[in-house]
Amino acid sequence: MSHVATVHSLWTISADAPAAILAPDIEYMQLLPVLIVIGAAVVGIMLEAFLPRRARYYAQVMLTLVALAASFAAVVGLAASGHATEKAQIAGMGALAVDGPALFLQGTIALVAIVSVLTFAERRLDPAAHGNRVDSFAAQGAATPGGVAEQQAVKAGFTTTEVFPILLFAVAGMLVFPAANDLLTLFIALEVFSLPLYVLCALARRQRLLSQEAALKYFLLGAFSSAFLLFGVALLYGYAGTVTYGGIAEVVSGDLQRVDPAVAATMGNDALLLIGGALVIMGLLFKVGAVPFHMWTPDVYQGAPTPVTGFMAAATKVAAFGALLRLLYVVLPGLRWDWRPVMWGVVIVTMLVGAIVAVTQTDVKRLLAYSSVAHAGFILAGVIATTPSGISSVLFYLLAYSFVTLGAFAVVTLVRDAGGEATHLSKWVGLGRRSPLVAAVFAVFLLAFAGIPLTSGFAGKFAVFKAAAEGGAGTLVVVGVAASAIAAFFYIRVIVLMFWNEPKPEGPTVAVPSALTSTAIAIGVVVTVVLGVAPQYFLDLAGQAGVFVR
Amino acid sequence: MSFPLLTVTAALPAVGAIATAAVPAAGRVAAKWLALAVSLATLVLAGVVFARFDPGGDRYQLTESHAWIADFGVRYELGVDGIGAALIGLTALLIPFIVLAGWRDADVPDAEAGDTRGRRWRPTQGFFALILMVEAMVIISFAATDVFLFYIFFEAMLIPMYFLIGGFGDRAHASSEDEAAKQRSYAAVKFLLYNLAGGLIMLAAVVGLYAATADQLGEGTFSLARIAEARASGELELATNTERLLFLGFFLAFAVKAPLWPLHTWLPNAMGESTAPVAVLITAVVDKVGTFAMLRFCLGLFPEASSWATPVILVLAVISVIYGALLAIAQRDIKRLIAYASISHFGFIVMGIFAMTSQGQSGATLYMVNHGISTAALLLVAGFLISRRGSRLIADYGGVQKVAPVLAGTFLVGGLATLSLPGLAPFVSEFLVLVGTFSRYPVIGIVATLGIVLAALYVLVLYQRTMTGPLKAGLEKMPDLRLRELAVAGPLIALLLFLGFYPKPLTDVVNPAVEHTLSDVEKTDPKPDVPVTAHDAEAAK
């Protein structure tokens, strides 16, 4: 009967005056990193609207870089003022967590974004069209490929400078994603960074058909997966009566302080919890590209404009793993014994499939895509260690991996032939003879991917394997080692054909990049080597950042 | 804080490598001289290390220890025991000869030198830079007393080796240049994948070791000293199965490197396809890291497991001895023949290590040094021969001694060293190994003794087919050894003779280290059945 009464109280206006709605107080300082980026994005749109076309490019690039730098500075400021550790807190009415992992990952994402912007802004690689320098984005996204409109756009020297604000929106979403502290924010953030990425994927200047196809696939599958995630959210809500991580965690672990009796009656159905949790995890696994939710990766990586691919491969992984970590460590630790075995399966399959399928790839970008799948497997091994060192190792791995990836894709943009980037491996034959430097740099990245000592890849791999072993997952270590051995094979293959096969006369040319891309690659190399030789400082950082607030 | 001698010794070639690589394309010759100078300077430093090492002193000397990666429990810890000192000496000693022998191996053919990519493409600089880089890494891994530090360089040295093998194969190939390139990259990839796979298995074991130490000591560590101490005080008690698994992880990696049958098949390809100096680098220097590591890490970290695995390992070793020799007899290619001979010799080394007797292990250590020198002598001279005819096939030679007696002579001495003739260094070590093995495992020892007959067979057959008999057509103009080549062969042979008659300087350094190792595994030499009074009297005085 009481049940009916409460329902009644929901929508019938009671006689007495409604309680005053007190306005929420937002900790703007703690949210600054995100706010800066969003603000800049909005400004960027304005610039598109009002600035003359010639001025836009420079304005946008400057704005974006400044905004991202500022955001990064804000992150550092917060971390420095202790928000990463003792002053870690929940902000924005429980929507966001400001704690170590969040700040660490936000910082990483900001940096990744900055480097990506450099590659986005590169205009030296493609030959100038009608005297206008062009970047790797379509003159006019809406124009049909090869159609009259496009030709006119090219002639007029249009460039899609919208990519910069779009990028900023995506970054904003990514900054929120790992910090999201309730399922609603999680979902919104997911969409906020996914939708811009769908658009970016479609904007390649060359091979637009592939680009558009990639966009379509990414969009459909992405929407599909987020629908699953959303349904999972719904079920979890149904289970716990709340969508805040803390609240759900309480229900899971069964210690309830502030639950009104009405909800208490209808919640706690474990089926909802398990299914809901599985669906949400699935949504995140899709983003990190874990098997069997990885199938979009090769196609999208291949079709998307290479700078975008680099950005996606690096930043999306960081954001998604951040969210996954928080979900597993904050919301579902009570369920460890339920999801861990399942995740074991996912980890093993991911590592092996990624490594094995990559062996026979013939396109650099697809190769890197599969390698990213394998790496997702390695990182997951650290994720499910469920030890503090597990968290820090994952954070470190993400930092290391994202810069290697950025660098690698940046190098890919340099190797070109008549049809734009020459991504087919047969075109890379003898690269080492034509331009040893570029080949050597790429070799460094490949070795880092392969986890050769003295590169960041090795430090990261050791960190996660160590965590896994401590977490009692020795089997995963062994499988991971086996997978690395298989993976080594195809990285080596690339090196072989770069260096020791005689270059073909119609081989590719290596475009001489402007300072932008050069900087991006240089940063990639430096980070790779530094994290490989002297990782201790960053390990400490990750170690301190390794505690979630709840 | 004393002067970091070991670090400097290892760093010098590394710096030299970078400097060499930086020499512009025009200054090829300068690069060569620079590399030679650096390698000689390193030799001097190594000499200092050897001199400063006091056989009577602590187990590890010239130690350095700095924090490095605390999170992984990794410290930058260096230190040499007698074995390490000897092998560092060997490495530093061989590199100058390798550089000198490879003087012309990486010259750009004039055809390429002219064209535009000659501008950026600087194989000569690369060749010598890579050699020096390998030297640096090898020295570090001989000096590392931290398992992780060792592992890092143990793995990292694969990369420069990989480029040396694949990038600079000898031009002496039967078929076309394309074919040669194929063979080369096959060999290089095989080398890398074999060793990388071994290394990754070891990585798993390294992680396991960390987990074990972290679990029992509170904080994970890789420091040999720390682990030994913890083991002694009983803090660290590895469960039997854990220890065995970890041991296997380590041993597999070393067995691939060393190479032990049946993990050996990468060696003939690698040595066959690479130039003679690089082949020497592989078999005389880099592979020694494997056997050295068995001695220091397998026995040092996992004594029980080592004794547990001994029987199997000994059988594999003796198989390598015989198998390698038999295959060497059947080879048609000079360098592959020497490669299989090396496999046979590595069998001896492993046998000596796991015989767990002081003779065996001292012998094994001497063997590493002597085999390095003798193989270098034989292989480098063979390289000179090959470079003259441009073929590796034994059948393409004959009667060389008529036109190039000095070449033939040095080749013969190298060969005799390989079949371990008394008076030349390898005899000492081989006999020690045999005695050491025999005194604990008579059957194994006797079977291995067959190896000395087979060795005579493959060496003398090689010499007969290439050097004696009527002169093969096309060799009439073959020049004898040039001055540079004599400068390579001469000292090596002198060294072989000296160490053959007076190995004392080496044994003095090695013996204490071996005693330490034996005490690690808690083994003592078997006592003779009849303690002869006269002998005891001798021992007394």
Add this chain to the structure above:
Amino acid sequence: MENLIGLLVAAPLLGAAVLLCGGKRLDRAGHWLGTALAAASFVIGVVLFADMLGRDGEERALHSHVFSWIPVEGFQADVAFQLDQLSMTFVLLISGVGTLIHLYSVGYMEHDARRRRFFGYLNLFLAAMLLLVLADNYLLLYAGWEGVGLASYLLIGFWQHKPSAATAAKKAFIVNRVGDMGLSIAIMLMFTTFGTFAFEPVLAGAGETSEGMLTAIGLMLLLAACGKSAQVPLQSWLGDAMEGPTPVSALIHAATMVTAGVYLITRSGAVFNGAPDAQLVVTIVGAVTLIFGAIVGCAKDDIKKALAGSTMSQIGYMVLAAGLGPIGYVFAIMHLVTHGFFKAGLFLGAGSVMHGMNDEVDMRKYGGLRKYMPVTFVTFGLGYLAIIGFPGLSGFWSKDKIIEAAFAKGGTEGWILGGVALLGAAITAYYMTRVMLMTFFGEPRWKRDASGAVAGASPQRPDVEPVAENAADADTAHPATGAAAEPHPHESPKSMTIPMIVLAFGSVFAGGLFSLNSSFVHWLEPVTGHDHGHSPLSAAAVTSATVVVLLTGVALAWAQYGRRPVPVLAPRGSLLTRAARRDLLQDDFNHVALVKPGEYLTRGLVYVDAKAVDGAVNGTAAAFGGLSGRMRKVQNGFVRSYAVSMFGGTAVLIAATLLMRAV
């Protein structure tokens, strides 16, 4: 005095080093330097000998510790010398004969462009051989042991451009290696048993260990001896070793190196005394070999090979004697010394003959040479009488004693061994007479230049092919001498004849000297020990028997080769003859029993290595490639199938989670 011992070895070693590294500028004087150094060590030997005679029986042995060679925990190998009567005997023999042969070679190798190196090798040999006999422990002995092996390898193959020479050298070394294996195993056994391998402690302690162990050690030592001394079953290399220049055959393959086995057995007397079974085997080996060698010697037309066969058989005598234990040791050594003289003399004689005959070695192309080379004839003749044991000459004294000792062994063994020894004596007389007659008596068969025609005709005749081949090789051997020209037999130069004369004196008187109130016995007794077994036959009986059999042997040979002319082309001969010409099929046996199977084995292994060992790895790699190729098919480009996999994955995820909860 002790310090002089080192010099014995050092002098020739220095010579070798200087001559081999010295380069061309030594070409002119090099051979004299080599000879001088050999002589030097002979002189030192004599000095030491005099000094040794100064002291009486027991204190004669000298020891000198030079430096510690391989010092390893529990394993102390020293470079230390021991000069006792036994070693002294060898020192004098080696350096003495060695010096003479150096001298001889000066003339013999006159025309050879690489004479300097030849002398280098000779000096190297002397050094190694002296090391062998002076070592005071088995490991150092082993060093000398292999050193002489090396020298013999280098000298047999001195004319490397002859494939036959190169092959012979290789064969000699490898067969010897088999023996060396025995020696090294013996040393290991000693080390494990006694914890040392120095003569003194080992021999002293021999009594304390089990007979089985002693037998094992003894047999291993015997294996070594067989290799070095060309005893059955490791005899096959000696015949081919004649490819070397004749002085080499004289010094290494007759006088000194091949007798090292006898030295080893005598030296290890204490071990063998403790192991009767081993001794029995030794005697059997000796007996078999002495017959074997004798038979081979009968069939060979190549003068050097005939002599080689006889060497084998004579060493058989020595080994037999050594196998008899204390009764025999002394006589073994005594025969060894006398044999050193006369066999060296015979070889030098043969060399001198060849020198005069354009290096023709086929005795069937000699004949009636006594007129042309009187000195050679006389010295050779004396050697001949000595070896067949003509009463009064060296061979008689030593061989007779051995036969006695054989009978003295007692029992059936004694009778058998004695009988064999006698039979051997008969055959010796036969084949040596044959050599003598074919070479120096009868019609000159070399007048018309038949060699070309004969050589041309011979290939159809497998049994004489080796002869023709050797003739051809010998021609190419000395570029200086014209190949098929008619030879002008002439006496050799002084440098060659003098050594022959000296050796002839040795082969006449040495035996008698030794036997004067059995001085040699007393000389060696302190080292080897000696006991006079009681022979079932009186000494006189044995002696007369010996004389009778040797006379019959001589008579037979005379009947066959003296009365009727010797055919230039060898008759087909009986089955045995043909077998004997092929060294009683030893090589054929080795070929079938060892070489062929070995080849199949190695070929098989090559296949295994490529297909199985390597194949396994490549197979794995290929397997992953195929797997990968199949798995990427799933990535079919259709977005809907991607969706399916996601959907299925989710389903599995959920199912698994629920399952986990259920269980």
Add this chain to the structure above:
Amino acid sequence: MSPVNYLYLASLLFTIGAAGVLIRRNSIVVFMCVELMLNACNLAFVAFSRMHGNLDGQIMAFFTMVVAAAEVVVGLAIIVMLFRSRHSASVDDASLMKL
């Protein structure tokens, strides 16, 4: 009528949507199926909200609608663009990249 039935309905709709995505070829239809799934989620939210008697679920539903709208904007743009360049709306034609 118990709100639980609405949950069953929601699940049914969700399943129908998912099935549609898997079997339909026309990209527009596929996309509509995705929207259907989202709406199923909304229904579930509202139903749960009703059961729990708090408003979170309904708020979620509003957000979902907004997101769905945004997805339509991006999605249709992409689909139309692809249609213009290929003159086909079939998702199976968009399979240039494979293996």
